[in-house]
Amino acid sequence: MINLKPAIEAGYTGRGVEVGIVDTGESVGSISFPELYGRKEHGYNENYKNYTAYMRKEAPEDGDGKDIEASFDDEAVIETEAKPTDIRHVKEIGHIDVVSHIIGGRSVDGRPAGGIAPDATLHIMNTHDGTKNEIMSAAIRNAWVKLGERGVRIVNNSFGTTSRAGTADHFQIANSEEQYRQALLAYSGGDKTDEGIRLMQQSDYGNLSYHIRNKNMLFIFSASNDAQAQPNTLTLLPFYEKDAQKGIITVAGVDRSGEKFNGSNHCGITAMWCLSAPYEASVRFTRTNPIQIAGTSFSAPIVTGTAALLLQKYPWMSNDNLRTTLLTTAQDIGAVGVDSKFGWGLLDAGKAMNGPASFPFGDFTADTKGTSDIAYSFRNDISGTGGLIKKGGSQLQLHGNNTYTGKTIIEGGSLVLYGNNKSDMRVETKGALIYNGAASGGSLNSDGIVYLADTDRSGANETVHIKGDLQLGGEGTLYTRLGKLLKVDGTAMTGGKLYMSARGKGAGYLNRTGQRVPFLSAAKIGRDYSFFTNIETDGGLLASLDSVEKTAGSEGDTLSYYVRRGNAARTASAAAHSAPAGLKHAVEQGGSNLENLMVELDASESSATPETVETAAADRTDMPGIRPYGATFRAAAAVQHANAADGVRIFNSLAATVYADSTAAHADMQGRRLKAVSDGLDHNGTGLRVIAQTQQDGGTWEQGGVEGKMRGSTQTVGIAAKTGENTTAAATLGMGRSTWSENSANAKTDSISLFAGIRHDAGDIGYLKGLFSYGRYKNSISRSTGADEHAEGSVNGTLMQLGALGGVNVPFAATGDLTVEGGLRYDLLKQDAFAEKGSALGWSGNSLTEGTLVGLAGLKLSQPLSDKAVLFATAGVERDLNGRDYTVTGGFTGATAATGKTGARNMPHTRLVAGLGADVEFGNGWNGLARYSYAGSKQYGNHSGRVGVGYRF
Structure with missing residues (x-):
């Protein structure tokens, strides 16, 4: 009903906000309920002058149920060692308990919190006298004083009177004005000494007035339940002292349909500082039945809790800011506009959390305090006859389309306009006005900073529209970007400093001859650009700002920058x-x-x-x-x-090096797979063997502070067999995936390859080997390109490798063998044409054919450990005998004739290789292998691990 959900979903709970509750109950002890555990509670003593802090502790073990009172320092947070769910409960729940629960009841046993601001710090001031069922004026006034001393900003007052009742020292409407005048006589007469303040605070009105004006406090009152046309008399202070409106809100009650609660007083003459809220409350404390209760006493705390959420979001808000926001965002019910029955309407907590919706009480002073890195936002459309005064170092953003007619004055910090604004504006020397995107506003007079900022939208130029005159004073700065146009309907008087940035999404394309880019147009420019006392530019990557020119036309005057382009x-x-x-x-x-x-x-x-x-x-x-x-x-x-x-x-991004680099990494990995087949030919034994292996690779390339990383995985199955007395052949099929990452580019390569090899032994002298592989791959690329663009592409290709090796066996120790091996391998890579998507600066590559001859040389040591296990160690070198150039010619996808080629990292031509491994016979035909290998150079290293299992028939 009050649209609280947006505030809850945004995470606001009242944390850090201190709320006062002046109320009464049958007993002191609200904090004995787990929902109100840990709050500060203050009980009124019999002298009606001083407050002592009390808390209900756990009952003694004898179970007599008596309360134990303990006095604490008023400034201390009351705590207990007992867990909240262990605290003993009172038998009866008082008025003060329900009001406190509505404002700040916490979640217990996993149930949702019953309070609107469950994390607010509550100062519960119980004014019950202990013997009479009355609320004493002296107690109320002293409670307000104590809360003011503690810095409490929001006070709930769910009580009041409309006539003299019993011994209560309240007043009637008939004599309220006279009491107000008497209370303020000494203070307004200049007696602001401690004695003058004390005299002022001896009356209800005087006490309220003092705390509103001097303690920045907001007092929220229930309208009372007498079915009267006027609310309780405590809310009438602004009727006599208009400025007190900023610190008082009257709350009337409505039922679930939005109709006035039959027993609720109307807003009456307090309509301009009154709103309505639900009067029906359903409250449940732990281990009690739900309480259904009604009255404006329970309407007021709904507003109070919302005020706490608002103060958490905008901790700088004054009492005037808080009441303006709560009142102007209310949902209009009843007669159109503010009326004597419902006031401003029904509380709208969600809308209130977006800031005020009108400035009806004069200027809204937003002293946001803080520093420039802190920002606050008002998202409602703001109307009204008042203006906005921005103070403080932090930023305030206006996102709505605002029609308020008062002036906007920026004395400190920055004000950001996202929408249209009707107000005339003044920027002081310590202030800044930021027009975001295509915002607009009234006339502007500035001695501070005027900043024309880009939005997140790219493409078309954006115009900031000043619907009036422009006066740039000598102390100010106009900061703008190429492509931003400041359009002035009236006269523009230039002065101060001009800072022009050549950067910006709205700036247009520059040809080789340059161009004139307008940045200020007006019906008349009263001074030309020479009246800028200082002109600075930052220049872009290829854009340089040359000069400012003024031109006159039929539609007015224009100031432009002439911009030239550099050679890329x-x-x-x-x-x-x-x-x-x-x-x-x-x-x-x-x-x-x-x-x-x-x-x-x-x-x-x-x-x-x-x-x-x-x-x-x-x-x-x-x-x-x-x-x-x-x-x-x-x-x-x-x-x-x-x-x-x-x-x-x-x-670097425009060179698209990832294509050449990831292709080189894939070719290297396929070479490692072919070498695995070669090694397998050396230790096949007799008979037919079926093989299943998995290989994992990890490599890093690093040169001159730049790094690329490769990860790969391949699974292979195959066979090896003796095909003759001195001949062994093997063939495997492998499926692999590798990834390559460098800078802001990533590649994923999927491949399927056939590997084959044959070895012929020439007795004890040595052997010859022939090797072959053929694989297809798909390389998928994702990368950034240009200025904040992104491109994706995929390219298909094949890689064939042919190798011829010879080896000589040299006896080593008693049982080992040392083999010296050497030969050549030829790599032939063919890659299809491709075109990236997603960016006009993506790459459109031509087909590629590249052959590379590789020289191979190495040593291999084998040492049997038993008749079932052999250890191996290898060392060698590989060298590309001609350059391995995988750069791709082509051009940008957004071009038709321009050509170029991709870049490529300086991959090593010479690579050292080494490895360790073991073969083991398990018996019954089963055998296994494990290998570790390394290939690398000064700037490159690849580590591989391979395990496999075989079965010999």
Whole structure:
């Protein structure tokens, strides 16, 4: 009914907020309920002047049920060693208990919390006199004083009177104004001494007025249940002292249908500081039956709990801020607008958590305090005749479309506009106004910072609209970006500092001759750009700002920057000097690729006007005879205007080195698999053997501060057999997956390969081997490209390997053998053409054919441990006898004629290899093997582990 769910789902619980509860009950001891455990409770003593803190402890073991009172320091948090669920309960539940539970009851035994702000710190002030069933004015006033001394900001008051009753020293409406005047006489007359304050606080009105004005407290009162046209008299203070409105809220009760509760008083003359809330409460304490209770006493704590949530979200809010937000976000019920029955309407907790919806009480002063890294947001549309005064160092964001007509003054921190705003604005020297995206506002006078910021949207330029005049004072700064236009309906008077950034998503594509980019237009520019006392630019990766020009036209005056474009190849070459050694080649290649693309784009724009160039968000269908390049222009423009500090990263991404690097890693891994077949030929024994193996690989390439990582897994099955007296043959089928990662690119390679080998022994002299493999692979790539774009692609290929080896056996020790082996292997890789998706700066690669001759040499030592187990150790070298070049020629997917090629890391031509292993015969034809191998160089290392099992027929 009060739309509390959004606040709960956002995680607000009142944590860190202190709430006062001034109330009464049959006994002191609310905190004896687990739901209210750990709160501060203060009982009123018989002298009606001082408060002593009490808490209900566990009953003695004799079970007499008597309460044990203990006095504590008022400032101390009351605690007990007993667990909440162990605390003994009173037999009766008092008015104060229910009110406290509604505001801040906590969850017990896994049940949902009954309170609106379960983590708020509650100061429960019990004004019961211990003998009379009355609420004494002196007790109330002293409770407010104590709460003010403790810094409590929100006070719930579920009590009141509309006439003199018994011995209660309250007042009637008839004489309330006179009492108010008498109470304030000394204080308003200038007597602000301790004695003057004491005299003021001796009356209810005087006490309220003092704490509202001097302690920034918000008092929330129930309207009372007398079915009267006016609420209880304690809420009437603002009727006599208008400024007291900021610290009082009257709460009337409504039923579940939104109709006024029959017993509830109306808002009456307090309508402007009154709202309504549900009067029916269903409360359950642990080990008690649910309590169904009704009255405005239980409407007020709903508002109080919501105020606690609001103060948690906006801890800087004053009492004026809190009441403005709670009242103006209420749901209008009854007569349209504020009425004497329902006030502002029904409490809307969810809407209140998004800030005020109107400024009806004058200017709303938002002193957000804090520092610039803290931000708060108002998301409601804000209306009203008041204005907004922004103070404090933190940021305040306005997300709504606001129609309030008062002025907006920024004295400190920053104010961010996301939508349209009607208000005229003034920025002081310590303030900042940020227009986000295409925001708008009224006239602007600034001696502070005016910042035109990009939104997260890319593409079309965005215009900030000032629907009035612009005055930039000599102390201020206008900070803008290329592609942002500040449009002024009236007269623009320039001055102060101009800071122009060449970076920004809205900046258009720059051709080789440069272009004029407007940044300020007005019906009239009263001063030209020379009235900027200082002009600074930061420049983009390829964009340099040359000069400011003023032009006059039929629709007004314009200030523009003339922007020139740098050469991408030369810029990349310069960036490569500061790049890690492993990136230098790729950075230079990426710059060359980009320059080729921009030459093509320049040619496509030869018949285009500068105005057409600025429409880079749309495909170039508006240019007859020219291929649509919209996405390509946007992507190229984003690179041109990117941060120069990101040059190395961007140029490297434009080289797409991951294709060559992951292909090289796959070829190396397939070579390791073929070597496993070669090793298996040396130890097959007699008969036919069936083989099943699994191999795991992990490799790291590192050079000059750049790293690439490879992980792989292959499963193989095959056979090996004696095909003659001196001949052994083997064949296996392997399926593998490997991954390669480098910088901001990742590759996944799936393959299926056939491996075969044959060995012929030439007696004791040595042997000859022939090796063959043929595999197909699919390489799937995901990578960043350009300025914050992403591309994905896949490429298919085949890899065939042919090897010829010879070996000589040398006796070693008594039982071991040493084999010297050498030969050649030829790798032939063929790769299909491909095109990436997702980015105009993705790569479109041509087909590739590359052959590499590899020299192989090594030693192998075998040592039998028994007739069933043999150990092996290997060492050797592999060298590519010609360059292994897997770079892919082609061009960007968004181009038609521009060509280039991908980059490639400097993979090692010479690799050292070593390994250890063992073969074991288990018996009954079963045998197993285990291998570890290493291949690497100074900057590269690959580790492989292989285990397998075989069966010999």
